[in-house]
Amino acid sequence: MDLDRPLGGIHVPLITPFDADGTVAAAALEGLAHSALDGGAAGLVALGTTAEAATLDAEERGTVIEIVGRVCRERGAWLTVGAGSNDTRRSGEELRALAGTGAAAALVPVPYFTRPSEAGVIAHVEALAADSPVPLIIYNIPYRTGQTLGIEALLRLAAIPGVVGVKHAVGGIDQDTVALLGAELPGFAVLAGDDVFAPALLALGAAGAVLASAHLLTERWVELARTGDRALGHRLATLAAAVFAEPNPTVIKAVLHAHGRIPGPGVRLPLLPAGGPSLETALRAWDAAGDTRVRTHALIGEAS
Template sequence: MTPTLYVPLVTPFAADGSVAYDALERLARDLLADGAGGLVALGTTGEPASLGEGERQRVAEVVGRVCREGGARFVVGAGDGRGGTGSWAVAPDAVLVSVPAFVRPGEAGVVAHFADVAARSALPIVVYHVPFRTGQPLTARTLRELAAIPGVTGVKHAVGCVDADTVDLLGDRPAGFDVLAGDDVFAPALLALGATGLVTASAHLDTAAWAKLAATGDRGLGHRLAAQAAALFREPNPTVIKAALHAQGRIPTAAVRLPLLPASPQSLARVRLGT
């Protein structure tokens, strides 16, 4: 089966600082038309912590509706799940739930946490494993324990490298458990090792090329896209991506909300804006 390309959407803002829902809908439709197989609303790239509850609900509704009309997969970020996995106007195919940040509960605590969240959720759960942000590493053994929890269907794997645990997990992936490459620079490498999908914010640009990579695993293409991803992540996500989208005329502003600051012109200059 061809790995699925998911794009975790930015949340565009208008000149007055409000959410530009019309631009969000256009962007979502363009990404699907260019080859994305699924979209993620309210992931880290969407700045969910900076949105009000009403804004989060409407963003999810817009993205969910576009996905349903386009026959694409729809995933919603639900934080660490301690407040539940949400009630959405358009039911997602899965919710993305992060390992609890800052508290560093230990690997056994992480397993207990996800067992509790899954028991209370009516929706399938994809674990968001990003130790750079959470401070909590997980071994391949622990990830397999998470895969054994009913209702946990995959992991967005974003460890910032290709380490021994990554190789171990992909070398003996649990049946029915998706391993989605979630660190853009390393996504082509994880795809070559057997990742079942990609969750790449960089695919806002060159979407068709990322879709081709998912379908073919082309090594040269993977090198080019990894280099572009490195340029897009020179400053905190999604600042450079928003600057690039605005430079292309695809969103009305490059604005982000505090505590993020807009990307510098120097970082934008490193991004290849052509298609």
């Protein structure tokens, strides 16, 4: 998919809804994709962590890409597909398989668990970018990968041809984050990836964000990215904290189910469904963030 606009704005990494029998709920997924774009999202991410991609088989992964890709083509939206691992060779194979899918970019994690040196991370990305049919967005999330990248390594990654951005999720606002956001990096977008800290990163100059929380109140996240409204940012950060009170995407699925947007709140092991208190807190945070259409108490009763 060739888009004539730069990478930026709010991107929603879609969950994978399941029917009662545990299969992918295709119609619900398509509905979520359209809803996010109706709310003003610039793009969608298929097969991210929020999608429970690690638990999907090859056929299911193909189904997700086909559905989300079709919606993005119809709506002229940016499609990013999660791909890659800590194996450079296998990551290259996954990226080459994206040819012809309509993907505008691939979201590729910093190699995890093996914890290569920064030079090894850079070599990994150089090898992938040189042979990928789509541009790469690096997923920098050290509390999941076990690999911290300093500002010099981040700037070297930004300079690699074929790398167009980073989903930056380091668990806070550190000195390297401030330096990265202050750098002049033509053709390279810094996207906030920590939902709770996204309002702060947007205020510091992030080009956009990839946010699981943006399943909920997408239009308010888009408004925040456009206006920088501090009060709205605080409310959305509170909502983000509520939906991440249990492992992602369990609370988001519980909320979406309470609103009748997906058939059930089910997740695949090793995740477990969110508990009732987390759902109640998230529904109240949704209200406080400004969605006056929601009847919190009624929804809690219907979900119990």
